[in-house]
Amino acid sequence: MVHITKRKEMPVVQALAVRLGAILLALVVCGIVTTITTGLNPIDVYVTMIKGAFGTQRKIWILLQEIAILLCVALALTPAFRMKFWNLGGEGQILAGSLASAACMICLGDKIPNAALIALMLVTSVVAGAVWAGVPAAAKARWNTNETLFTLMMNYVATQLVAYFVIVWEVPKGSGNIGIINQATEAGWLPQIGSSKYLLNIVLVAILTVFMYLYLAYSKHGYEISVVGESASTARYVGIKVDRVIVRTLLLSGAVCGFAGFLLVAGTNHTLTTTIAGGRGFTAVMVAWLANFNPLVMVASSFLLVFMGQGAGEISTIYGLNHSFGDILTGIILFFIIGCEFFISYQVHFSKKEGGHDA
Amino acid sequence: MADRQLAVRMRGITKEFAGKVVANKDVDLDIYRGEVLALLGENGSGKTTLMNMLSGIYFPDSGSIEIDGKPVVIASPKDAFEHGIGMIHQHFKLVNVFTAAENIVLGLKGEGKFDLAAASERIRQICDAYGFDVDPNQKVYDMSVSQKQTVEIVKLLYRGADILILDEPTAVLTPQETDKLFAVLRNMRDDGKAIIIITHKLHEVQDISDRVVVLRKGEYVGEMLTAESTTQEMTNMMVGRQVSLNIDRPDVEMDYRMERIRVKNLTVKNADGVTKLDDVSFTAYTGEILGIAGISGSGQKELLEAIAGLQPVDSGSIEYVVDATGDHEEVEQLIGMDPVKIANMGVVLSFVPEDRLGMGLVGSMDLTDNMMLRSFRDGRSPFTDRNAPRHLAELVVDELEVNTPGVGTPVRRLSGGNVQKVLVGREIAAAPTVLLSAYAVRGLDVNSSYLIYDLLNRQKGNGVAVVYVGEDLDVLLELCDRILVLCGGKVSGIVDGRTTTKNEVGLMMTKLGGGEA
Secondary structure (H helix, E strand, O other), X not given: OEEEEEOOXXXXXXXXXXXXXXXXXXXXXXXXXXXXXXXXXXXXXXXXXXXXXXXXXXXXXXXXXXXXXXXXXXXXXHHHHXXXXXXXXXXXXXXXXXXHHHHHHHHHOOOOOHHHHHHHHHHHHHHHHHHHHHXXXXXXXHHOOOHHXXXXXHHHHHHHHXXXXXXXXXXXXXXXXXXXXXXXXXXOOOOOEOOEOOHHXXXXXXXXXXXXXXXXXXXXXXXXXXXXXXXXXXXXXXXXXXXXXXXXXXXXXXXXXXXXXXXXXXXHHOOOOOOOOOOHHHHHHHHHHHOOOOHHHHHHHHHHHHHHHHHHHHHHHHOOOOHHHHHHHHHHHHHHHXXXXXXXXXXXXXXXXXXXXXX | OOOOOEEEEEEEXXXXXXXXXXXXXXXXXXXEOOEEEEEEOOOOOOXXXXXXXXXXXXXXXXXXXXXXXXXXXXXXXXXXXXXXXXXXXXXXXXXXXXXXXXXXXXXXXXXXXXXXXXXXXXXXXXXXXXXXXXXXXXXXXXXOHXXXXXXXXXXXXXOOOOEEEEEOOOOOOOHHHHHHHHXXXXXXXXXXXXXXXXXXXXXXXXXXXXXXXXXXXXXXXEEEEHHHOOHHHHHHHHHOOOOOOOOOOOOOOOOOOOEEEEEEXXXXXXXXXXXXXXXXXXXXXXXXXXEEEOOOOOOHHHHHHHHOOOOOOOEEEEEEEEEEEOOEEEEEEOOOOOHHHHHHOOOOEEEEXXXXXXXXXXXXXXXXXXXXXXXXXXXXXXXXXXXXHHHHHHHHHHHOOOOOOOOOOEHHHOOHHHHHHHHHHHHHHOOOOEEEEEOOOOOXXXXXXXXXXXXXXXXXXXXXXXXXXXXXXXXXXXXXXXXXXXXXXXXXXXXXXXXXXHHHHHXXXXXXXXOOO
């Protein structure tokens, strides 16, 4: 007979050991699956994955840049999630920010000084993202609508809007693509620090991470967010205006998503497509949950997910495997990582069914 | 009684939680048919855990259970049921939109076609046999708390239970309803059923039980025959030392007694338009404890929340008298204010709500963070200051003897009594002029309850206007200076706590007697 009981609290070191054990176990299972399905040596596959992520200096920069953007989106979702407002509209909010940035670049590219253009792009992106999240938040505060559905549907609206503008601005006509914006003048492109194109993105997100950590853990706003998330009636009892906190927090959440959109357009891609967000609005949900909504731990969880993604891409190219194979491995690893949380919160006892008889 | 028949024999029952907390240790317990057994103990003494093992919710770590002399394994509520064991929990498990009969037969597997009419007939037979008052066709949402409880009991009997466990069954009942419940329990006992009742209320133990078993800190400490013991003896055994059972009602010497809160013609409707308070008027004075009695849901919650600025009001006025000297009187209107505005007016109004973890505190936060719930806005910095709240938390832990590993422990992990101490401690620390409290001792053991009474009396001594919403009439009569009785949202009278009787207040709660005062 199996009994499951809730643990009191596992020491941090022990919990960390369980998580590391889970990752090791996941790698073993992945190895077995790899050998059975492809006949390849799993060690080789893992080495290839690591090479895919860290193999060259360029790959390392790409890895860091990907981590930065994913982390940025996860940071954006966190305040909302801490409030138990399930913002699944990250995708749409990124797109709204990207669209605003691209619009500024295309329409004002050569008309105003570059610094003013970048500042304007930043402001409009942040505002666009905030509006995209603010609408469902206001509806939730006013009419208690379901935020999960509302934010999710806002994603489709954003995708269609971007699709429309891609056709409006397509270069050349009929191609269905915008191409690199302002390739010749580089107007609206984020300046490059030193030798790396991506360093500025990474630095900005690092600053944002520290800011978000302090905001959530030590600010009065952060405290209000925690109280509202835990119990709206406690919040009312102490005079916190719940509606106002919901809207304010979602404006912040959307604004940071919009900022991620700005980084993608101005810092990384210099173009606009309907898939520019690349599912990060959803992957970031996983990043935030895995880190238990702690911004500092999110650095690790976003690294893990990006590393898995880059590594999976590499093995599918090198061994000619379907890209889905990488997804299978990612799935197995996530299963173990999320599954081990159960063993951290609960304890499983095995006992003989006839245990009740002996005195 | 040598011929009494043993129903349950528990031996050496031990249960630990999380490998550390010992809930029950080596407990032996015999339960006989045709007997009402009262299980007595303070909070956390393991009464409910022990009964949960008998009803299959928990499984003992070691020990044995015999039913009618045969060893059994009870691994699930279903197993318990097969042995005729049924438990009535504090929170009822009924489907609101179903009728009594539908709830009673829910989940039963019968042969052939389902026949609700036949089921109703059998329910009527059970009700007639024991004197229950249940309409099988009444929907649960139309029922009073006491009726719902009756349905729960009938449900167990219908399924053939003959060993019944009731966990604090009277906590939600009026004295009259309690009498009715006890009458049917006696009928069931006389019919040969074994009945176990868990309760804190000693006079009820005296009233209903035949035998008392006392647990302390998870261990069996002794038993006695009710007829041969006094409540004082029971308390001493329960607590493990001599305690005084009298609640003080000190007379407060003050230069002058002043009106503090004046409620006039207050009417409140809830979100569905149902009138919860109807033309309520009263005055609360400084240096007194005003008790509020009533069947649960008679408008107590709305009344306190209206004063605290949490409940929209339809009409009427709530005045806070800031100062009154001679002819001059300075008054603030509280209607239309929220808690922050009230505080900004300089009115220190403390409120201990009924729902401690859902409203008064945040369960997942630690003591320090809970201490700053009301004060976190202080100061101009955008960041919170946790030093002062931490000191306050340490002070409360110290002075109220809160049993906690530290001020960094989430309050959810504390026991009910300690949670309440944290909440009351925070509210009193604000040095209030008005202290509202709702069911401040609900679920608390004797020691914690007396600590809370003492704290309220000290506030009264400091000249605070204390409003005490309570459910135990014995306590209301001993503690409060005046008692306002609510019935269906109306004031059915305000009586003097020193001269009124339990019966008078009980009748006023149901509007059978007592005129408008």
